[in-house]
Amino acid sequence: MSHQPQLVIANATVVNSHGRREAHVVVHDGRIARLVDAAGPVPAADRTIDATGKLVIPGGVDGHCHVAQVTGRFRTLDDYRTTSTAALWGGTTTIIDFGIPRDAQETPLAAALHKKELATESRCDVALHGAVVTWDETVPWQLEQLAAEGVRSVKMYTTNRGTTMADGDTILKVMREMVRLDGLTYIHAEHDPIIADCTAQHAEDGRIGIEHLHRTRPELAEEISVTETLAMAEYTGAPVYFVHQSTPGAVDLVSEARSRGLEAYSETCPHYITLDDSVYGSTFPEWFACCPPMRSPETVAALKERLVSGAIHTMSSDHSCYDLSQKRERTDDVRAMPHGLPGVETRMPVTFTAMTSAGATVEQFVEAFAAAPARINAVPGKGCIAEGFDADLVVFDPAEERTVNGAALHMGTDFSPFDGKALTGWPAVVVSNGRVVLDADGFHDPGAVGRFINRTGFRQHQSAAPEASRLAAAL
Numbered sequence: 232m233s234h235q236p237q238l239v240i241a242n243a244t245v246v247n248s249h250g251r252r253e254a255h256v257v258v259h260d261g262r263i264a265r266l267v268d269a270a271g272p273v274p275a276a277d278r279t280i281d282a283t284g285k286l287v288i289p290g291g292v293d294g295h296c297h298v299a300q301v302t303g304r305f306r307t308l309d310d311y312r313t314t315s316t317a318a319l320w321g322g323t324t325t326i327i328d329f330g331i332p333r334d335a336q337e338t339p340l341a342a343a344l345h346k347k348e349l350a351t352e353s354r355c356d357v358a359l360h361g362a363v364v365t366w367d368e369t370v371p372w373q374l375e376q377l378a379a380e381g382v383r384s385v386k387m388y389t390t391n392r393g394t395t396m397a398d399g400d401t402i403l404k405v406m407r408e409m410v411r412l413d414g415l416t417y418i419h420a421e422h423d424p425i426i427a428d429c430t431a432q433h434a435e436d437g438r439i440g441i442e443h444l445h446r447t448r449p450e451l452a453e454e455i456s457v458t459e460t461l462a463m464a465e466y467t468g469a470p471v472y473f474v475h476q477s478t479p480g481a482v483d484l485v486s487e488a489r490s491r492g493l494e495a496y497s498e499t500c501p502h503y504i505t506l507d508d509s510v511y512g513s514t515f516p517e518w519f520a521c522c523p524p525m526r527s528p529e530t531v532a533a534l535k536e537r538l539v540s541g542a543i544h545t546m547s548s549d550h551s552c553y554d555l556s557q558k559r560e561r562t563d564d565v566r567a568m569p570h571g572l573p574g575v576e577t578r579m580p581v582t583f584t585a586m587t588s589a590g591a592t593v594e595q596f597v598e599a600f601a602a603a604p605a606r607i608n609a610v611p612g613k614g615c616i617a618e619g620f621d622a623d624l625v626v627f628d629p630a631e632e633r634t635v636n637g638a639a640l641h642m643g644t645d646f647s648p649f650d651g652k653a654l655t656g657w658p659a660v661v662v663s664n665g666r667v668v669l670d671a672d673g674f675h676d677p678g679a680v681g682r683f684i685n686r687t688g689f690r691q692h693q694s695a696a697p698e699a700s701r702l703a704a705a706l
Contacts, residue, residue: 239276240624242269244614248451248598254289258622261665265618275662278667280660282626288597289614290324290623290663292604295474295498295547296575298326299349301333303394305569309552314575315354315644315681319668320641321576322658324355324623325605325613325684326550329386331362331395339363340373343382353681355663356621358610360417361385366401368417368459371408378412381685383609384472385409386417390426402460406469415608416464416471420456420481421448421523428557430566441516441562443523445508453523454480461488461495470494470689472607475549477503477523479533486542494693496607497537501581502572504535504646510648515559518648521549522570538599539591544607546582546599548574554644556661573642576647577635579625583656593629598658609692610684626660633657641674 235664238258245266253269257276267274298314300307318326328350334516337345343361350357361377363370363385373383385405389399397405402418430447433439438446457473461484464471476482476497485497492493502521507528510519519525526534539541551571560566574581579600586596605614613620632655637647661669666677686692 235658236264236274236276237278238622238662238667239274239279240282240287240626241273241279243282243626244285246286246593246597247601247615247617248594250594256616256624258662258665261582261622263616263618266616273646279421280626280667285626285628285659286593287616288593288625288627289601289616290625290661291322291579291600292325292496292608292610292613293318293323293548293550293575293578294327294545294604294608296326296328296550297571298328298346300329300331300551302569305553305557307552307571308554309643311350311353311357313573314552315357316676317576317642318355319661319663320674322579322603322625322627322661323575324661324663325358325610326355327358327360327608329360330360330382331386332364335365338373339370340376343377343380346580347380347683350683352679353666354677354679354680355682356684358608358684358686362395363387363401364395364397365406366404369404374405374408374412375637378414381683383686383689384415384417386419386474388419389460390419390421390423392423392427396423399463403463403467404465406463410467410469410575413690415689416469418460418473419475420453420460420473422452422456425449425452425455430677439564439566441520441565441568442511443521444565445511445526447565448476448522448524450480450526450530453478454484457481457484461485461493463492464495472498474498474547475500475503475523476543477526477534478530479537482534482537482542496545497543498547499534499538499543500549501574501578501585502548504538504585504650505581506532507531517555517562518646519572520558520565520568520570521572535585535589539586539589539595543596543599545552545604546578548578550575552642552644555646561589573646574648575586575646576640576642577647579658580633580654581649583629584654585630606692606696609686609689611687611692622662622665624662625658627656627658629656630653631657639658
């Protein structure tokens with residue numbers, strides 16, 4: 232058996248969240264074997280890729296994807312093969328999906344195990360979040376089983392009554408269990424009574440079509456829900472992660488809680504820092520049906536400022552693969568149409584373009600795109616280019632510009648909310664677990680080789696992260 236490395240990415244400007252250096256990246260057996268100073272000779276390898284003039288960053292970690300998701304009578308049109316392929320096309324090498332019960336008969340444990348079985352078709356690595364809708368005496372045991380399966384986070388919704396919504400008692404009790412199990416509580420924060428009342432009033436007035444979506448889910452509903460959830464997190468001592476925050480007020484609430492010592496985190500999505508509520512007056516408003524909805528231009532600008540300042544910790548896609556035929560079934564009633572946008576493939580260029588145009592460094596982009604999602608979600612071996620880490624790497628030119636063509640993407644749908652937008656920072660080469668899956672010759676399907684990642688305990692991982700970062704920076 233040859234001990235020669237399988238791959239070297241030569242003459243690279245390696246950019247991690249903590250800094251950059253010029254190096255040859257040596258890959259062997261799916262891991263980064265070492266980084267060699269670029270002033271020295273290029274090590275021999277089975278294959279060498281010259282990255283002169285380009286950046287090499289860690290493969291992306293998308294902490295918020297919905298794959299083959301069933302919500303009511305709608306099912307997203309993708310499967311793990313499709314979504315993982317699209318992720319790799321977009322420079323993301325690890326996705327984290329959700330095991331959300333399809334109905335009252337499916338348990339949290341059954342939902343997660345079902346997704347774990349589906350994930351055997353994935354082309355990239357996969358981790359899972361669990362989900363709880365209703366508390367019963369079996370939930371503590373189920374959460375223990377999920378932790379044993381490597382599922383160390385649980386999502387709950389504070390809205391969507393009758394389907395996925397968890398009441399306050401359930402949220403508080405699950406938080407206690409997640410503290411016991413060293414896990415992380417994920418929250419979709421929108422205040423359901425406000426949304427239900429606001430939506431009902433709009434329906435009475437005949438203003439319930441997609442063009443009115445942004446008016447039926449006010450910013451106040453998000454911020455009140457964040458406030459209530461932070462109070463429960465403080466009471467229980469539970470680490471809490473807020474998905475798809477769309478207002479600067481919600482982010483500021485998390486920042487203030489962190490200043491008091493709470494372990495609280497903010498996530499946003501590419502559409503919330505690039506699109507505003509004028510899209511609901513466009514020719515195709517159904518392209519932008521998501522919850523929370525797009526906000527005012529002023530809110531979008533302030534949210535982007537929070538991202539560049541570091542107050543927002545992660546950028547996730549909230550990928551949901553519906554197509555236009557599903558979206559257009561009930562554009563007359565936002566209560567009856569499916570909400571969610573495809574975005575796993577475009578997360579890299581949208582985020583890079585938005586952040587760097589607002590003054591962020593590439594290092595800050597890497598933090599939101601890869602490093603922080605891996606660290607906060609306790610995903611071992613990801614988010615950093617350093618010896619011993621998984622060989623998940625992206626070579627890209629930060630100046631390369633392409634115009635999005637939604638129909639030419641690979642997400643299994645027929646549109647993109649970013650269609651027609653000129654974006655910079657696209658992947659030229661993608662390496663996943665040491666395999667070159669994308670290069671100048673196109674996509675090379677590696678087959679169903681994606682691994683299921685058993686995540687470690689939340690606090691256990693956070694305590695180890697500073698030392699790992701110090702060692703990586705020293706390489």
